[in-house]
Structure formats: structure tokens, C-alpha cells
Amino acid sequence: MDLHTAFGQALRRQRRDKKLSQEAFSDVSSRTYMSELERGLKNPTLDKIAELSSTMGIHPLTLLTDCFLIKENTNVEEIFTRVSYELKSLKKDE
Numbered sequence: 001m002d003l004h005t006a007f008g009q010a011l012r013r014q015r016r017d018k019k020l021s022q023e024a025f026s027d028v029s030s031r032t033y034m035s036e037l038e039r040g041l042k043n044p045t046l047d048k049i050a051e052l053s054s055t056m057g058i059h060p061l062t063l064l065t066d067c068f069l070i071k072e073n074t075n076v077e078e079i080f081t082r083v084s085y086e087l088k089s090l091k092k093d094e
Contacts, residue, residue, distance in 0.1 A: 005040035006071035011052065012038045014063055018056045025055050 015022070015038075022034040028051040029037075036042040037052075044052065046060075053060040065079060072079075 001071055001073075002040070003067070003071055004043060007044070007067045008038040008040040009070050010063055010066035014056055014058060014066060018058075020056060025052065028052060028055055 011034075015025075022031045022038075025031075025034050029048070033042065037044060049063060050060050053063050056063075065076065068074075068079060069076060
């Protein structure tokens with residue numbers, strides 16, 4: 001599955017889980033844009049991901065993690081193990 005489609009599915013799943021309509025995002029996005037995002041037709045910026053996540057009351061990493069869970073057909077433990085390892089292996093104060 002491509003990244004745009006996976007992001008759209010994650011956005012829709014998170015939005016529906018919070019029982020929010022597309023219209024609930026009117027302060028940050030039009031309903032048309034939300035529909036395009038959910039169908040994988042548009043790419044959101046990082047700022048837009050933060051705004052959408054805030055509207056749903058979730059951390060942006062929750063939305064992005066859900067996206068990659070769908071895209072990679074994996075589980076949250078595998079993703080967090082990898083991310084944790086990669087972050088710990090960063091050289092500090094370079």
C-alpha cells in the first residue's frame with residue numbers, strides 16, 4: 001500500500017474513533033480537503049498533521065504511527081522497538 005493511502009486510512013480511522021465528522025475540522029481544514037486526505041489524493045504538511053492531530057486530541061506521532069502500521073502491515077511493538085533503537089543510537093550533542 002502506498003503512503004498516501006495509508007495516511008488517509010489512518011486519518012479516517014482516528015477521526016471515526018474520536019466520533020468526529022469531517023466538518024469538525026473546519027477550523028483547520030475544509031471538508032473537501034479532509035475527504036481528499038482520507039482518500040490519499042493529497043499530502044499534508046507537518047504543520048497540517050499537527051493541526052489535524054490536535055483537533056482529534058492525539059499526538060501527531062499517534063497518527064503517523066497508525067499510518068505506518070497500515071502501510072507496513074506490522075504491529076506497534078515492532079515499530080516502537082525500531083524507533084527506540086534508532087533514537088537511542090543517535091550521537092548526543094554533536
